[in-house]
Amino acid sequence: MKFGLFYLFSDFGDIPQQQLFKEVLTEIEYGEELGFESVWLPEHHFAVYGMLGNPMTFAAAVSQRTQTMKIGTAIMVLPFQHPLRLAEDAALVDTLSDGRLMLGLGRGYQPPEFNGFGIPQERSSDIFEEGMEILTRALSGEKFTYNGEFYQIKEPTEIFPKPIQQPHPPFYIASISPRSYEVTAKYGASLMRSPQFANLDAVASGFEVYKTKMREYGHDPDALDQPFSVRTYVAPTNAAAMGETENMVWFFKLMATLLPGAPGRPTPPSGYENYPLDPSVLGNVTVDDVWERGTCFGDPDRVIELYKQYMHTVGATSFMCQLRVGGLSHEKVMRSMELFAKEVIPALEEEEARMTAVKA
8 A cells, every 4th residue: 555645735824834834844754754655746826725836846845855755746737837848847856856756747627727827728628638748758758849739849859857767757647527537548647536526436437437448548557556635634532633624624615716616707617527516515514524524534543444435435545645734733733644654554554455365
């Protein structure tokens, strides 16, 4: 099994910004010490929902504070940057980290971000597909030209430095729609999953579609890391954990204002049909709602049982653990990390061994 840390950089905003980033770097260092295998960094813009505009900048800092931990992006929004620029940044981070970059990519989903950059959201899939082709060719060391609808590279061009990993750092793609599954499979990429916008049954059925597409393209999905994102908080007691669920209520209420179809925003465009048509549902969540679903909050025993459900329902064996959200303090995050590493992970590894033995 694999366990990584996931940081959204989503904060109430009641501590200095520089303190937030310093605390996260400290948590990442401690995470490597505890045995977490990876850290994942997302790109978001224009809201405290996610305050990391360029994950590659922070990834470069992480590469100098860690020794073995892999560094993933979850995700870089490909339509928001020129794919040659992203290829250069990715190659540099891969070089600085001695080949530890995992390049997570997606097309984005928040209308305010598309509006801020002046990019038509309804064309995001087309922009993404052109970007993927350029990015792949650039990271693979090609010197090439390109003539597309959105990008033109008229003179033979190659990037420097070249990435350490060959033919390129592994690709991970965030996807919940049939068209995106097709593109993900075409490039033989891992699929990033989360019950963020769909129930577990929908996530599981979508994963089966993706695996079928992968095999059609000649790739083995079972040979790849297939991470599953889970919002997690481990406390000494269930009562202590429940006392922190207001952080998740704040998070969901904020998310409800940023999704396609939110008040004052257009309904989800083509390709976003699996997103909630009425995000106001998220805006009405309660403490009881987030305790019962959408999170893995609790004492070690409760968190173990909730994670086991993900193992059995969606076949997850690689987890991206979002352990810091809202106003959860640095000290409580550090304690949660320690409890997860020392009590939850061993129990889940035992469950995986049991499941493997039964399957055999």
